[in-house]
Amino acid sequence: MATILVVDDELGIRALLSEILSDEGHSVELAENAAQARAIRERVRPDLVLLDIWMPDVDGITLLKEWGASSLLTMPVIMMSGHGTIDTAVEATKVGAIAFLEKPITLQKLLRAVEQALAKPAARAAGANHHNALAPARVEIGLAIEGAVSGVAPMLPPVPLVLGPQPEQLFELDRPLREARDAFEKSYFEFHLAKENGSMTRVAEKTGLERTHLYRKLKQLGVDLSRNKRGAGGN
Numbered sequence: 001m002a003t004i005l006v007v008d009d010e011l012g013i014r015a016l017l018s019e020i021l022s023d024e025g026h027s028v029e030l031a032e033n034a035a036q037a038r039a040i041r042e043r044v045r046p047d048l049v050l051l052d053i054w055m056p057d058v059d060g061i062t063l064l065k066e067w068g069a070s071s072l073l074t075m076p077v078i079m080m081s082g083h084g085t086i087d088t089a090v091e092a093t094k095v096g097a098i099a100f101l102e103k104p105i106t107l108q109k110l111l112r113a114v115e116q117a118l119a120k121p122a123a124r125a126a127g128a129n130h131h132n133a134l135a136p137a138r139v140e141i142g143l144a145i146e147g148a149v150s151g152v153a154p155m156l157p158p159v160p161l162v163l164g165p166q167p168e169q170l171f172e173l174d175r176p177l178r179e180a181r182d183a184f185e186k187s188y189f190e191f192h193l194a195k196e197n198g199s200m201t202r203v204a205e206k207t208g209l210e211r212t213h214l215y216r217k218l219k220q221l222g223v224d225l226s227r228n229k230r231g232a233g234g235n
């Protein structure tokens with residue numbers, strides 16, 4: 001899988017994108033500013049960069065131009081912004097970005113943009129001439145995973161459950177309906193995550209949920225996804 005550098009000054013967004021991309025089997029590097037991005041780009045030579053436009057030190061467009069002028073734009077770059085305009089998107093693609101994602105970012109369109117970017121071999125050699133015709137596309141982004149960008153999941157009361165891929169669970173029924181329902185749903189999803197070795201794609205298929213809804217539900221229930229991460233070779 002690919003090595004992806006995520007550059008964003010917001011901790012919650014870095015954490016969210018890292019979680020999603022790691023679950024897809026990618027190796028993820030994180031930078032909160034241009035200085036860190038330069039150092040990581042030199043050290044690991046990423047296959048793809050997700051670059052925020054508005055950052056406090058050096059903005060993403062300036063960094064993109066810098067990489068292009070220095071022949072360092074040897075990887076595809078997807079720009080991200082919560083305050084972008086059509087002019088901003090056009091400028092970004094003119095100086096070397098192959099796509100523009102508008103925040104808040106949905107899971108489905110993020111993964112589609114990443115897949116398309118990594119599938120373009122020409123984009124990897126764009127650095128020598130950042131005005132080449134890469135057929136950049138503006139990717140429209142709609143509703144985000146609710147609450148995810150804050151990095152804070154709702155706290156639920158402790159639930160005495162038998163964890164792991166058990167076919168049956170014991171539940172404490174002498175409690176409010178909402179708590180009992182949350183306990184069941186958490187156990188249900190933990191069972192399927194363990195059974196499918198942490199593959200969100202297969203769990204979504206098994207449970208009949210769209211992946212964005214599934215991520216939102218797991219965060220709401222406080223399910224620990226790190227315990228069920230699949231190996232790099234999984235689907």
